[in-house]
Amino acid sequence: MASQQEISEVEALLGRKPQGQFEVALRTADGTPMVLVNYPLLDDGRPMPTRYWLVDKDLVKAIGRIESTGGVNQAEAAVDPDELRACHDQHNKERDALLPPDYEGPTPTGGVGGTRVGVKCLHAHYANYLVGAQDPVGRWVHERLKETGDDYQPAGAANKHAGFDHYGRVSTELALSGPSLIVDLGATSTLFVLGSEGDANDVWEADLTGSALESAYLVSDPPTAAELSAALSIVELHVTDVLREVDGIGAVLDSMRVVATGDALLIAAVEAGIESEEVSNGTVVQTKDIEDLFRTVTAEPLTDLVHNPGLPEERAPDFVGTMCVLVETLRQLGAEELRIARGSADPVES
Helix, strand or coil: CCCHHHHHHHHHHHCCCCCEEEEEEEECCCCCEEEEEEEEEECCCCECCCCEEECCHHHHHHHHHHHHCCHHHHHHHHCCHHHHHHHHHHHHHHHHCCCCCCCCCCCCCCCHHHCCCCCCCHHHHHHHHHCCCCCHHHHHHHHHHHHCCCCCCCCCCEEECCCCHHHHHCCCCCCCCCCEEEEEECCCCEEEEEEECCEEEEEEEECCCHHHHHHHCCCCCCCCHHHHHHHHHHHHHHHHHHHHHCCCHHHHCCCCEEEEEECHHHHHHHHHCCCHHHCCCCCEEEHHHHHHHHHHHCCCCHHHHCCCCCCCHHHHHHHHHHHHHHHHHHHHHCCCEEEECCCCCCCCCC
């Protein structure tokens, strides 16, 4: 449950003390609580139907403006009713599963926002969407936020570069035959570079790193399933934005090659059980092998994680977060494999 510091943080956001137990499910890039996950009963025993609660002040205001112009009715009319019904049912099941087995008192009813059908609260749906739920209303809200000019995106936005100065972090000398997406897992951000034949056509930068995910979401040792889900959902939001915005990526997504560099070398080294310096430029790594490694390291406490061959001790604390970035990126791209680039002038062979 929430620490005393987290209770104080949420009290400052709400202007009052929370009335029930909660955990911080998501934080903004600066560490401020964004979404809470509530216990289904308040401290006085009353039911608490809202499982995921949006507390970020900027988002609350922006979504309030959407609601004030008929957003609730517009969202209900726009989404598929069967998908919405399934969303309510899943929300209800997850919330009720937290009740004590022998509990006989009043229980929360309804789905997202406490309603059985339709749409009641856009804030609750967006909170549900942000933690990774398949929430059609949450997706609708996300699109409206971009259209209204608020363009508020949690945990840092994907920012398009006016020029390609950061492409040097990868290497303008890489010989790319055919369309390729370069994913550069850097120490301060992640770059997404769409290129072909050695030229960069589009470059986007996301405020997304393994260390940031570790500090904001992966706080347990080893991380809990809920923490991993939260971290992966943040990566999904970033990659989804990139896929939506990078010019021309939709037309080549099925045929393009994924090239990874930066901390991807470290992941490839640990997967192979070798040192990073031994990873050859152009090494092909299967996505299924990265997924297998991800399942292994996410179950290991730090004391065991540091013993993985190829993983320097000083990199172990942020390794799971770094893997979250690459794993969810590959999932969103539907890539079965990736090639490793060392960021040198040596060409990456086809």
